[in-house]
Amino acid sequence: MKPSGNILFSGVGGQGILLASEITAYALLATGLDAKKSEVHGMAQRGGSVVAHLRYGDTVYSPLIDPGCADFVVAFETMEAVRYLPFMHKETKVVVNTHKIAPPAVATGKATYPDDILTELARQDIATFKVDGFDIARSVGEIRAANLALVGALSSFLPVSEEVFLEVMQERLPRKLDENIAAFQKGRAITSA
Amino acid sequence: MAKADSQKLWLSGNEAIARAAWEAGVTVASAYPGTPSTEILENLVKYNDVYTEWAPNEKVALEVGLGASFAGARVLVTMKHVGLNVAADPLFTASYTGCRGGLVIVNADDPEMHSSQNEQDNRNYAFAAKLPMLEPSDPAEALTMLKEAFELSEKYDTPVLFRTTTRLAHVKGMVTVADRCLGPVEVKVDKNPAKFVMLPANARARRQVMVGRHQELLKFSEAYAGNRIEKGDKTLGIITGGVAYLHAREAMPNASFLKLATSWPLPEQKIRDFAASVDEVIIVEELDPFYETHIKAMGIACTGKEKIPATGELNAAIVKKALTGEGPELMAPVEMPMRPPNMCPGCPHRATFHALSKLDVFVSGDIGCYTLGFLPPLSAMDSCVCMGASIGVAHGLTKAMGGDQYKKTVAVIGDSTFLHTGINSLANMVYNKSHATVLILDNRITAMTGQQQNPASGETLMGEAAHAIDLEQLCRAVGVEHVRTVNPHNLRDTRTVLKEELERDATSVVICRAPCVLIPEMRRKKVTPLTISLDQCTGCQACVRLGCPAISWRPLSQTEAKELGKPAKQKGYTVISAEMCNGCGQCQQLCKFEAISEVEEG
Numbered sequence: 001m002k003p004s005g006n007i008l009f010s011g012v013g014g015q016g017i018l019l020a021s022e023i024t025a026y027a028l029l030a031t032g033l034d035a036k037k038s039e040v041h042g043m044a045q046r047g048g049s050v051v052a053h054l055r056y057g058d059t060v061y062s063p064l065i066d067p068g069c070a071d072f073v074v075a076f077e078t079m080e081a082v083r084y085l086p087f088m089h090k091e092t093k094v095v096v097n098t099h100k101i102a103p104p105a106v107a108t109g110k111a112t113y114p115d116d117i118l119t120e121l122a123r124q125d126i127a128t129f130k131v132d133g134f135d136i137a138r139s140v141g142e143i144r145a146a147n148l149a150l151v152g153a154l155s156s157f158l159p160v161s162e163e164v165f166l167e168v169m170q171e172r173l174p175r176k177l178d179e180n181i182a183a184f185q186k187g188r189a190i191t192s193a
Numbered sequence: 194m195a196k197a198d199s200q201k202l203w204l205s206g207n208e209a210i211a212r213a214a215w216e217a218g219v220t221v222a223s224a225y226p227g228t229p230s231t232e233i234l235e236n237l238v239k240y241n242d243v244y245t246e247w248a249p250n251e252k253v254a255l256e257v258g259l260g261a262s263f264a265g266a267r268v269l270v271t272m273k274h275v276g277l278n279v280a281a282d283p284l285f286t287a288s289y290t291g292c293r294g295g296l297v298i299v300n301a302d303d304p305e306m307h308s309s310q311n312e313q314d315n316r317n318y319a320f321a322a323k324l325p326m327l328e329p330s331d332p333a334e335a336l337t338m339l340k341e342a343f344e345l346s347e348k349y350d351t352p353v354l355f356r357t358t359t360r361l362a363h364v365k366g367m368v369t370v371a372d373r374c375l376g377p378v379e380v381k382v383d384k385n386p387a388k389f390v391m392l393p394a395n396a397r398a399r400r401q402v403m404v405g406r407h408q409e410l411l412k413f414s415e416a417y418a419g420n421r422i423e424k425g426d427k428t429l430g431i432i433t434g435g436v437a438y439l440h441a442r443e444a445m446p447n448a449s450f451l452k453l454a455t456s457w458p459l460p461e462q463k464i465r466d467f468a469a470s471v472d473e474v475i476i477v478e479e480l481d482p483f484y485e486t487h488i489k490a491m492g493i494a495c496t497g498k499e500k501i502p503a504t505g506e507l508n509a510a511i512v513k514k515a516l517t518g519e520g521p522e523l524m525a526p527v528e529m530p531m532r533p534p535n536m537c538p539g540c541p542h543r544a545t546f547h548a549l550s551k552l553d554v555f556v557s558g559d560i561g562c563y564t565l566g567f568l569p570p571l572s573a574m575d576s577c578v579c580m581g582a583s584i585g586v587a588h589g590l591t592k593a594m595g596g597d598q599y600k601k602t603v604a605v606i607g608d609s610t611f612l613h614t615g616i617n618s619l620a621n622m623v624y625n626k627s628h629a630t631v632l633i634l635d636n637r638i639t640a641m642t643g644q645q646q647n648p649a650s651g652e653t654l655m656g657e658a659a660h661a662i663d664l665e666q667l668c669r670a671v672g673v674e675h676v677r678t679v680n681p682h683n684l685r686d687t688r689t690v691l692k693e694e695l696e697r698d699a700t701s702v703v704i705c706r707a708p709c710v711l712i713p714e715m716r717r718k719k720v721t722p723l724t725i726s727l728d729q730c731t732g733c734q735a736c737v738r739l740g741c742p743a744i745s746w747r748p749l750s751q752t753e754a755k756e757l758g759k760p761a762k763q764k765g766y767t768v769i770s771a772e773m774c775n776g777c778g779q780c781q782q783l784c785k786f787e788a789i790s791e792v793e794e795g
Contacts (some may be wrong), residue, residue: 013534029367035365036331046565062442069510085526108570114529
């Protein structure tokens with residue numbers, strides 16, 4: 001029996017979620033697993049909540065993760081981790097970017113950003129790994145590398161070796177490869193300690 | 194993966210369809226962009242030896258497809274589900290003419306309305322237009338079945354409908370690729386009026402040809418390997434197809450399955466045999482009870498929509514719950530602010546809707562990024578129906594209300610949507626004398642679907658320079674005497690012109706022209722972001738009311754306000770994110786306290 005799992009990527013349109021989920025998928029495929037990924041384009045990409053479902057295993061049928069069945073949630077924005085709580089179960093591992101983006105109601109003063117929002121995950125005893133993607137991206141000198149830091153943090157939990165991830169990045173990243181690899185490794189260090 | 198075996202690629206449904214079209218020897222493809230179908234032509238254009246184009250609308254795209262098929266070419270035409278409504282006129286008669294070269298129409302439905310105004314189930318079109326419809330479940334099947342669709346089209350002299358849904362179009366999976374093979378039909382002018390001239394005498398004869406064709410297609414459907422039985426537990430037999438098959442297969446792994454790949458016509462004998470081999474038949478399908486209705490009409494006992502929802506998209510959990518009553522206990526969602534989509538920072542539409550939000554007018558909207566003008570804080574749209582509807586709706590409203598309602602009625606339509614189906618309605622406004630004001634939001638591109646060119650953009654899908662329609666001249670040509678152009682980023686001018694044209698006792702058009710910030714020329718432009726001086730900000734919120742994603746409100750408590758040297762009653766201040774701001778200057782014009790200025794270099 002090959003390993004199988006469900007990874008839900010969530011965030012805000014424009015944060016590089018598609019690239020991150022793509023790198024993860026190719027790494028899983030490179031180990032001989034089947035994988036399907038579902039995305040939403042169009043209206044949903046205009047700064048709204050964005051989600052991608054990635055499923056892997058021996059044979060993947062449905063392209064969608066069922067509620068309560070996400071084994072990993074990789075959230076590119078803090079609040080967008082908690083929004084998908086109904087997709088989680090007790091063993092779910094959450095990798096969350098501590099970067100916050102105000103949704104329109106908060107930006108216009110009609111609502112406040114719930115500062116302690118991650119306590120909702122703690123209340124359910126969900127293992128949560130915080131990644132300061134913005135800080136890591138800055139430290140490696142590529143402001144858009146935050147997504148690879150999150151993939152790095154996720155990678156420790158997947159049945160894929162670090163070498164395979166590095167090969168996939170070399171093959172798939174069009175530019176700033178060294179910076180992205182550095183961000184990946186910093187993210188990976190957070191969860192592999 | 195790709196490296197280990199060059200015959201295997203990991204592609205989305207849309208990428209797989211583009212690949213399959215190339216492999217099938219397609220030489221002509223036409224489409225109007227529409228989620229979730231757009232990426233098919235965006236990928237097909239990357240292959241050699243295929244002519245691809247964006248048509249102004251889906252009706253034109255299908256007519257182009259027909260002409261190319263009459264000439265003998267293999268043709269791909271793609272559109273979203275509502276696009277097939279626009280193309281329905283040629284579709285129904287194309288069923289009579291049939292084709293020469295294989296003609297496949299990819300129709301992308303959008304269950305759950307991720308990016309659409311309705312969730313119509315276009316399998317009904319196959320039944321109504323008497324055309325075969327194939328429906329794959331995943332990218333691998335999409336690739337093989339699309340190639341089969343061309344053979345089907347040529348063998349049975351029929352256009353073929355090929356249905357996808359969002360969860361195929363935008364799902365990536367492993368596919369097996371092959372080389373390109375050209376179609377068997379010679380490309381030439383082949384005059385055959387009895388087949389191609391659909392006046393009554395010829396059409397009556399072709400109608401009989403269609404009756405015979407349907408009988409042949411039934412035989413095809415019975416024999417087609419894609420309609421396959423997967424034997425399992427005899428107590429439960431599930432009839433399903435498309436993406437619903439994948440959900441059902443996962444939810445009920447032990448059941449027996451009849452997986453339908455021909456949504457129309459249905460393989461009646463195969464369905465009968467399957468139903469006879471199991472104790473109970475359940476139909477699992479997304480949206481309408483399409484299989485169910487036709488299977489029940491065959492006199493076969495089955496259950497469908499009594500258990501399976503007829504709205505929204507399915508997943509394995511919904512199917513399992515419906516059939517077994519079982520499901521995991523879910524963690525409750527946490528209340529938090531929603532995050533709807535928004536216009537981009539620097540979007541010219543935001544300025545236009547800001548002006549409209551200050552006027553007491555009925556805004557008849559249309560389909561595009563600007564539909565987001567409906568959302569708070571601008572909340573400046575009062576109706577939106579379908580592509581091109583804004584102008585007709587505005588006209589009807591003024592006719593019903595009479596008096597000087599035209600002074601309070603505005604139609605808002607994008608450049609691409611205006612050329613899609615808006616121009617006819619503008620001609621009607623002039624012809625039938627209504628004096629409402631039409632705003633053409635001309636951002637030079639079809640933006641919502643991802644910046645596709647249109648007849649006013651000056652460039653083709655294949656990257657060649659092209660004539661760009663002069664919208665001012667076009668409006669004048671249909672008889673609009675008052676056509677004015679404004680730069681919406683200039684708020685004062687826009688407001689003044691709008692007020693003047695609303696008052697005018699004649700049909701008028703205001704073209705609000707500024708390019709989409711996402712087109713390549715704009716992305717390359719150097720941006721100087723703006724910043725707000727905390728000292729000068731009084732917390733009046735005039736800039737906040739633009740709803741720009743780069744502008745955020747920071748609330749202050751009384752103590753915090755004092756600490757910042759602000760009056761205790763100041764409720765907060767605003768900040769601009771330098772990373773997000775694109776320096777459009779809209780907020781700067783709204784600030785009465787000169788608190789907003791360019792970020793200093795260095």
